[in-house]
Structures are given as C-alpha cells and as structure tokens.
Amino acid sequence: MVTFVQLRDARPSSLAEAAETWELRAKDMGRRAAEIEAEVLGLLTRWSGSASQAAIQKLNELVEKLTDAHTAMQHVSDILDPAGRAITAAQADLVGAVEYAHRSGLTVEDDGSVSWLDWNPLEWGKDRETAQHASDLIQDALRRANEADAEAAADLRVAQFVAQDKASVSALSMSDDPQVEKAVEGFHELLDEAGSFELDGNRDKLQEITNIIQCLSPTEREAFLAQLSDEDLRTLQQHMRGTSDVLWRENGLPHWERLDLESSLLSAVSGQGVDRLSSVWSQLQPTPPEGSEYQKPGGPLDDGDRSWRDVDQGGVGDCWALATLAGKGTQDPSFYDGMVRPNPNGTVSIRLYDDDGNPHWLTVTGDLPVNENGNLAGAAGDSDHNAENSDNWPAYVEKALARGYEDGEDGTSGYENINADWPDQSVEILTGGEAHNIDATDVSTADIGRRIDSGQVVIISTEGVDNGPDMYVHSNESGNLVGGHAYFVKDVLPDGRVVLGNPWGPDGPDGEIILSQEEIREYGTKVTMEG
Numbered sequence: 001m002v003t004f005v006q007l008r009d010a011r012p013s014s015l016a017e018a019a020e021t022w023e024l025r026a027k028d029m030g031r032r033a034a035e036i037e038a039e040v041l042g043l044l045t046r047w048s049g050s051a052s053q054a055a056i057q058k059l060n061e062l063v064e065k066l067t068d069a070h071t072a073m074q075h076v077s078d079i080l081d082p083a084g085r086a087i088t089a090a091q092a093d094l095v096g097a098v099e100y101a102h103r104s105g106l107t108v109e110d111d112g113s114v115s116w117l118d119w120n121p122l123e124w125g126k127d128r129e130t131a132q133h134a135s136d137l138i139q140d141a142l143r144r145a146n147e148a149d150a151e152a153a154a155d156l157r158v159a160q161f162v163a164q165d166k167a168s169v170s171a172l173s174m175s176d177d178p179q180v181e182k183a184v185e186g187f188h189e190l191l192d193e194a195g196s197f198e199l200d201g202n203r204d205k206l207q208e209i210t211n212i213i214q215c216l217s218p219t220e221r222e223a224f225l226a227q228l229s230d231e232d233l234r235t236l237q238q239h240m241r242g243t244s245d246v247l248w249r250e251n252g253l254p255h256w257e258r259l260d261l262e263s264s265l266l267s268a269v270s271g272q273g274v275d276r277l278s279s280v281w282s283q284l285q286p287t288p289p290e291g292s293e294y295q296k297p298g299g300p301l302d303d304g305d306r307s308w309r310d311v312d313q314g315g316v317g318d319c320w321a322l323a324t325l326a327g328k329g330t331q332d333p334s335f336y337d338g339m340v341r342p343n344p345n346g347t348v349s350i351r352l353y354d355d356d357g358n359p360h361w362l363t364v365t366g367d368l369p370v371n372e373n374g375n376l377a378g379a380a381g382d383s384d385h386n387a388e389n390s391d392n393w394p395a396y397v398e399k400a401l402a403r404g405y406e407d408g409e410d411g412t413s414g415y416e417n418i419n420a421d422w423p424d425q426s427v428e429i430l431t432g433g434e435a436h437n438i439d440a441t442d443v444s445t446a447d448i449g450r451r452i453d454s455g456q457v458v459i460i461s462t463e464g465v466d467n468g469p470d471m472y473v474h475s476n477e478s479g480n481l482v483g484g485h486a487y488f489v490k491d492v493l494p495d496g497r498v499v500l501g502n503p504w505g506p507d508g509p510d511g512e513i514i515l516s517q518e519e520i521r522e523y524g525t526k527v528t529m530e531g
Contacts, residue, residue, distance in 0.1 A: 002087075002145045004112035004138070007094050012087035012145075018080050075344050081304070082337040083152035089334050090145035097137035104130045112138050151338065180223045183212045187228070191235060203250040206239060210253070210261045218268035225265065225273055233280045241283075256354045259404055263363035267343045274345055278365055286402040287414030288369035289315055292377035295370040299390040301348070302381070306336040310381040311394045312505035315371075317419040319486040320461070321401055321426035322379055322503035325394065327457040327488025328431055328530075330501065335431070340393045342366075350400035353432035362400045368392065369399075369415070378415065382505075397430075405429065423459035423486055423528040431457070433530055440524030445517040448527075449492035456530040458489040460500060460515075463525050474523045479513035481523055487513075 098108050106114050114135045190205045190212075216224055240261070242252045253261065262284060266277055278284050288294060292315075302310070308329035313322045328335045339351050346366040351359055369377040379398040381391025402415045405425075427435035440460070448458050465473055465483030473483035487500040490512070497516050505511060520527070 086148035086337045087145045090141045094141035101134040184227045221268045230280050267363040289377045289415045292369035292371045294367040302391045302393045312380045313503045314378040316378045320421045320423045323486040323488045324426040331455045348396045357432040364399045437526045441521050443527045445496045459528040461486045461526045
C-alpha cells in the first residue's frame with residue numbers, strides 16, 4: 001500500500017523512465033532477432049542438406065523466442081508507463097493539497113491527517129470545512145496512487161510471456177496437468193447440466209464454468225482450450241447467449257459476465273488460439289462498416305502521448321461516443337492512462353464500464369476495418385485515416401464499443417449498433433460516471449463553465465438538418481455548426497461564450513466553433529452533463 005510519506009517523497013516518474021528503458025531494450029531485442037535470422041540464414045542456405053535444414057529449424061525456434069521476449073518486454077513497458085504517469089499526477093495533486101492546507105493555517109501529519117495550528121472556536125465551522133476539504137484532496141490523491149500501483153502490479157504478475165507460455169502449454173498438454181484436467185472434466189459435467197432442463201435455469205451452471213476458467217492461469221487456459229472441441233465451444237456460446245428468463249428460471253449469462261468470460265480467454269491464449277476462438281465464436285468480431293473489411297493496421301497503437309487530438313471520427317455515425325472520448329480527455333488528460341492496453345498475442349483490451357460503474361476489460365482482436373483505399377473506415381488518430389501511420393488507440397475503443405454496446409437487438413455485434421445515440425450513454429460506458437441530458441433551451445454557460453472547471457465533460461448535440469447539400473445549421477465568424485452532430489466543450493471564455501470541439505478532429509475546416517449562450521439555445525437540442 002502506498003502511504004502518504006511514500007507518495008510525498010518518492011519519485012514515481014522513475015516508473016515512466018523504466019518503461020522507456022524496457023521499450024528501448026525491447027526494440028534492441030527485436031532488431032537483434034532480425035539480424036541474427038538474416039545473417040545465419042544467409043550462411044545456411046548455401047548448403048541444402050539435412051544438417052542445414054535442421055539448423056534452420058533450430059534457428060527459427062530461437063528467433064521465435066527472441067521475438068516473443070521482445071513482445072513481452074514491450075508489454076512490461078506498456079504497463080509501467082501509464083502507471084508512472086498516473087502516480088506522478090497523484091503526487092502532484094497531493095503536494096498541491098498539502099500546500100493548500102498550509103496556506104489555510106492547517107498542519108499535515110506524516111500519516112496524512114489534517115489538524116489546526118491555531119484553533120479559533122469562533123471559526124469552528126469554517127475551519128472544519130477547510131480541514132475536511134484538504135483531507136479529502138489528500139485521500140483522493142492517495143486512492144488514485146494506490147489504484148494505479150495495484151493495477152500495474154496485478155498486470156505485471158499476470159503478464160503473458162509468450163515464449164514461456166508456448167513451451168509450458170506443450171508440456172501441460174502432454175503431462176495431463178491435474179488442474180487443467182479437473183477444469184476440463186468439470187466443464188463437460190456442467191455443460192451437460194446447462195444443456196438439460198433445470199427448474200431454476202442454467203445460469204448458475206454457466207457461472208460455475210466461468211469461475212473454473214477464470215481461476216486458471218493464462219498458460220492453463222491455453223491448455224484447457226486445446227482439450228475442447230470446436231463443438232464444445234459452440235455449445236458453450238449457445239448456452240451463454242440463451243438469455244431467456246421465465247418466472248424463476250434464469251438462463252444464459254448476463255451481458256457483461258459473458259463479455260468478461262470471452263475476453264478472459266481471448267486475451268490469454270496464443271495467437272493460434274485467438275484465430276480459433278474468432279472462427280468458432282463469430283460474435284467476437286463485430287460486423288465491420290459497409291464497404292470495409294478487417295486488416296491488420298500498420299500504424300502504432302499510439303506515439304506514447306495519447307491526447308484528445310488523436311480522436312478523429314470516420315465513416316461511423318458515433319459522434320455521440322467520440323465526442324465523449326475526446327471531451328473527457330480535454331478536461332482530464334489522465335483519463336486515457338491505461339484505458340487501452342495491448343496483449344502479447346496481438347489482441348487489445350479496452351476498459352469500459354457497466355451500468356453500475358464497474359470496470360470491465362473488453363478484449364478485441366488486433367485487426368481493424370479498412371476501406372478499399374486502405375484507410376481506416378472508422379475512428380483514427382489523424383485526419384487522413386491512413387492505417388499505416390495513424391495512432392490506432394481510438395479505433396480500438398470504437399471497436400470495443402461496437403463489440404459490446406447493446407450487442408444489437410438480434411444478438412449480433414457490429415458497428416451499425418453504435419450509429420446514433422445520446423452522449424449520456426457514452427459518458428457512462430466510457431467513464432463509469434453518471435450523466436444526464438437537459439434541453440438546450442435551459443442551458444446556462446455559467447453552469448457549463450463550473451462543470452468544465454471541475455474536470456467534467458459536457459457534450460452539446462445540435463438539431464438535425466433536412467437531407468440536402470448543406471449540412472450546416474448555423475455559421476458565424478468562428479466557423480460552421482454541423483447539424484445532427486455532437487460537439488464537446490473545450491473551454492468557456494471570460495465573456496461567457498463556449499468553445500466547442502468537433503470529434504471530426506482538430507485539424508479539419510470544421511474542427512472548432514465558438515457559440516454564445518443564445519446560439520446554443522437556438523441551435524442545440526440536448527446538452528449532456530457529466531454527474
């Protein structure tokens with residue numbers, strides 16, 4: 001547990017520095033693997049005998065191990081970097097809270113408690129309120145530091161070192177590992193029971209299966225999966241999705257429980273296991289936007305500095321969600337810390353929240369929808385949507401929403417499910433907080449300013465336009481206002497006017513517009529407030 005003194009006196013930026021070192025070593029490892037392969041193959045291919053072939057096979061095994069080590073080292077870097085930045089931000093807030101306490105005539109002890117230097121009975125209420133506020137700020141900083149530290153520690157403990165896993169899985173499959181065998185036997189027993197008629201439904205049986213799988217290590221999950229047939233997996237998915245509650249009978253798994261189970265397998269297995277699960281469980285891959293197909297992007301996940309400026313909406317009508325994604329980061333840059341994390345097997349896990357504000361890691365495969373021009377069909381990290389150059393983390397957030405949001409009325413997942421909605425839904429699923437909509441005619445820019453100052457996201461939705469050549473509902477000297485669209489509030493100016501950002505990206509011709517309170521009331525429909 002991170003204590004007050006540790007957070008106050010430590011140097012958490014060293015975590016980010018360590019992450020940079022890990023990343024550099026990972027790149028060195030990957031480069032060295034390629035060099036060894038090229039050099040040795042050049043020598044061995046001059047002789048075509050069996051000794052040469054055997055040596056080439058051994059070389060491939062060694063290069064694969066080096067490549068896997070490179071992936072694992074990169075994974076460690078991806079865990080340490082956001083943790084370091086989050087704890088550094090918490091430390092800065094802690095220092096600020098202590099300075100606030102001192103300015104208010106309070107003293108802060110080494111356990112983080114706050115007390116008065118000179119207590120004035122006549123100012124009891126005011127002093128008590130100030131001390132409580134200082135104490136709340138300190139405890140919030142400690143809470144965030146502990147959460148970031150614990151999350152990083154947990155991620156590092158279960159970090160999947162792929163080369164190690166592959167050897168272990170092979171050994172486990174051959175040696176009849178008792179834990180895996182027990183899981184397989186229990187799985188078949190429970191699956192048989194889940195498929196039979198039960199007076200109370202099959203949900204409790206399916207939850208037992210979930211517990212069995214989630215208690216296995218990543219290596220054991222790979223071995224467990226290898227002992228199940230494709231038919232076993234299809235039957236499991238059929239039972240999981242058969243959510244029909246009649247009277248006291250509860251069937252299938254609730255939405256997020258099913259996504260958790262699917263994600264726990266998809267994030268842990270080998271690349272071959274990912275391919276198998278994706279082919280057997282078709283719903284793992286949301287239907288792409290029309291006119292696009294899935295391809296592996298060439299661009300990076302990010303450039304090491306995620307920003308709201310990376311969010312650029314594509315051909316999917318999800319401005320309601322991307323406005324929240326960009327808007328929250330505008331007010332709180334730490335919002336992006338740890339939100340999207342790559343897995344060694346090529347999948348990507350994204351942090352989303354259920355209706356009760358509980359976090360879930362939804363895992364998607366590493367490919368993204370690309371159109372016939374080779375550009376990302378959906379969200380991207382730059383205005384030209386080039387799949388080879390774009391920072392792809394916003395595209396993976398969008399894919400996770402397409403995978404998990406509502407899941408479609410007919411039980412399918414697809415990008416069409418996230419076409420058009422109100423931003424209060426995206427605030428809840430992306431941030432875990434609550435949100436509400438108010439009519440634009442009732443909005444106060446002063447209220448918007450107070451919420452922005454407290455780090456909350458505010459989204460303004462505009463009235464629709466008739467189908468025609470003009471997509472704008474209003475223009476002024478600062479820009480054009482797109483109709484039927486969602487904008488995020490970037491700032492409130494001293495004169496009360498509101499600076500709006502467009503999820504189409506900051507670099508386009510309609511990237512920003514400034515509206516007065518009267519213009520918002522006239523051309524807006526709903527204003528979404530966090531909280």
